[in-house]
Amino acid sequence: MNIFYASKLDVGSDEYKMDDSEWHHCHKVMRLGMNDAIHFFTGDGTLRYGKIVSANKNFGTVSMTEIIREEPYPTRKGIAIAPTKNMSRIEWMVEKGVEIGVTDFIFFQSQHSERTHLKQDRLQKILLSAVKQSLKLFLPSILVDLSFEEVLYLDGFDAKYIAHCKEDTVPILSVLEGQKPNLVLIGPEGDFSNEEINLARKNGLVSVSLGNTRLRTETAGLMAGHFMVIANEYNFNSNEQ
Amino acid sequence: MNIFYASKLDVGSDEYKMDDSEWHHCHKVMRLGMNDAIHFFTGDGTLRYGKIVSANKNFGTVSMTEIIREEPYPTRKGIAIAPTKNMSRIEWMVEKGVEIGVTDFIFFQSQHSERTHLKQDRLQKILLSAVKQSLKLFLPSILVDLSFEEVLYLDGFDAKYIAHCKEDTVPILSVLEGQKPNLVLIGPEGDFSNEEINLARKNGLVSVSLGNTRLRTETAGLMAGHFMVIANEYNFNSNEQ
Numbered sequence: 001m002n003i004f005y006a007s008k009l010d011v012g013s014d015e016y017k018m019d020d021s022e023w024h025h026c027h028k029v030m031r032l033g034m035n036d037a038i039h040f041f042t043g044d045g046t047l048r049y050g051k052i053v054s055a056n057k058n059f060g061t062v063s064m065t066e067i068i069r070e071e072p073y074p075t076r077k078g079i080a081i082a083p084t085k086n087m088s089r090i091e092w093m094v095e096k097g098v099e100i101g102v103t104d105f106i107f108f109q110s111q112h113s114e115r116t117h118l119k120q121d122r123l124q125k126i127l128l129s130a131v132k133q134s135l136k137l138f139l140p141s142i143l144v145d146l147s148f149e150e151v152l153y154l155d156g157f158d159a160k161y162i163a164h165c166k167e168d169t170v171p172i173l174s175v176l177e178g179q180k181p182n183l184v185l186i187g188p189e190g191d192f193s194n195e196e197i198n199l200a201r202k203n204g205l206v207s208v209s210l211g212n213t214r215l216r217t218e219t220a221g222l223m224a225g226h227f228m229v230i231a232n233e234y235n236f237n238s239n240e241q
Numbered sequence: 242m243n244i245f246y247a248s249k250l251d252v253g254s255d256e257y258k259m260d261d262s263e264w265h266h267c268h269k270v271m272r273l274g275m276n277d278a279i280h281f282f283t284g285d286g287t288l289r290y291g292k293i294v295s296a297n298k299n300f301g302t303v304s305m306t307e308i309i310r311e312e313p314y315p316t317r318k319g320i321a322i323a324p325t326k327n328m329s330r331i332e333w334m335v336e337k338g339v340e341i342g343v344t345d346f347i348f349f350q351s352q353h354s355e356r357t358h359l360k361q362d363r364l365q366k367i368l369l370s371a372v373k374q375s376l377k378l379f380l381p382s383i384l385v386d387l388s389f390e391e392v393l394y395l396d397g398f399d400a401k402y403i404a405h406c407k408e409d410t411v412p413i414l415s416v417l418e419g420q421k422p423n424l425v426l427i428g429p430e431g432d433f434s435n436e437e438i439n440l441a442r443k444n445g446l447v448s449v450s451l452g453n454t455r456l457r458t459e460t461a462g463l464m465a466g467h468f469m470v471i472a473n474e475y476n477f478n479s480n481e482q
Binding site (some may be wrong): 092136214215226 | 340414455457
């Protein structure tokens with residue numbers, strides 16, 4: 001199945017003009033042209049079927065005939081993480097995170113951060129490729145270069161957790177409320193500073209532990225994602241009043 | 242902290258001769274020599290402290306003074322998996338699997354396997370490096386090139402599960418007994434054949450689902466590992482008679 005991403009499709013429209021890298025991939029790489037059938041996802045939960053009705057080097061037009069699959073937006077499961085020095089470690093975390101169902105990737109500066117800047121474009125490509133590969137219909141969101149404070153005040157999450165290896169943490173599954181939009185903060189290799197942990201506590205974040213083992217940053221990020229997925233699918237801590 | 246692996250240390254001995262790649266790493270790469278302090282782990286649960294008492298190009302002798310840390314062997318958590326075509330995907334699964342606490346990696350041939358042979362040496366190196374990095378004291382075991390039937394009859398696991406995307410599965414956390422040695426079988430990209438699933442069922446394996454999303458083989462392996470770690474740490478299903 002050839003699936004393409006329609007980033008600019010108007011709701012209700014039944015024609016779509018492809019003139020971006022997806023058209024390049026469709027026409028040049030996959031060698032699809034006039035009358036070929038393709039599938040589109042719009043990143044907002046629908047998978048559509050269409051046929052190419054015009055094709056040239058620079059753009060193609062697709063006539064959309066029907067919606068094949070439609071899904072409600074999943075409960076948000078966000079990872080906010082301090083980027084590692086080695087970019088490939090971040091990239092695989094994004095790829096695997098998409099696969100398991102993480103909906104938000106947020107990269108921020110921590111006091112012990114090893115890297116100060118991330119290229120959003122490159123991560124966005126990896127994201128899109130992982131979304132297609134795993135047949136998801138929603139495009140997770142990526143935010144880069146936030147400050148620690150900006151993460152603390154981020155909207156859209158009912159509960160925020162900070163995972164660290166210092167004292168006074170609770171096991172993450174004992175507190176994660178699976179049916180709510182959750183965000184877990186993951187520190188850099190040198191962990192969060194005491195100052196950051198205190199600031200997080202003052203802002204209502206719960207200090208959690210991801211388990212008994214020492215994890216690399218990117219592994220911690222992925223496992224935090226998996227804990228949120230599990231809490232959601234197995235309906236953890238949802239009856240607490 | 243400089244940690245080395247003492248593969249041939251006799252129990253009770255207080256001198257150890259290093260003449261393998263660990264000595265190369267110690268002497269040539271880390272430039273350690275006479276009177277330098279080093280740490281050793283033996284892969285069986287002890288971390289020892291020692292001092293180099295003789296050093297030349299080919300080997301060194303270390304005097305072991307004390308055991309610093311000792312751990313009981315963890316509950317076995319095994320992944321039996323059909324190797325992917327792309328070797329690097331297997332390698333990262335082993336690295337991450339060690340980090341989170343998987344104790345046994347078993348690679349076998351499935352009817353839809355994409356790769357028929359794995360080099361144990363290379364995986365062993367990755368394993369050792371991941372063990373050191375994550376400060377573990379046990380060396381997980383690796384078995385390669387097993388047949389599907391050999392996996393079914395493998396000793397040392399109280400319960401075996403087969404994860405697949407076909408019908409009649411139960412969510413894995415609803416059945417994993419966390420305090421028992423568990424083994425989860427993961428199929429290749431094209432999933433297990435019906436024949437394999439039936440054979441597994443006949444041999445008492447429980448068919449499980451890893452969740453609602455489509456995962457790549459290596460991601461499924463890692464997540465199966467995480468489920469076993471969680472079931473163990475959170476003591477899942479342990480009161481069933």
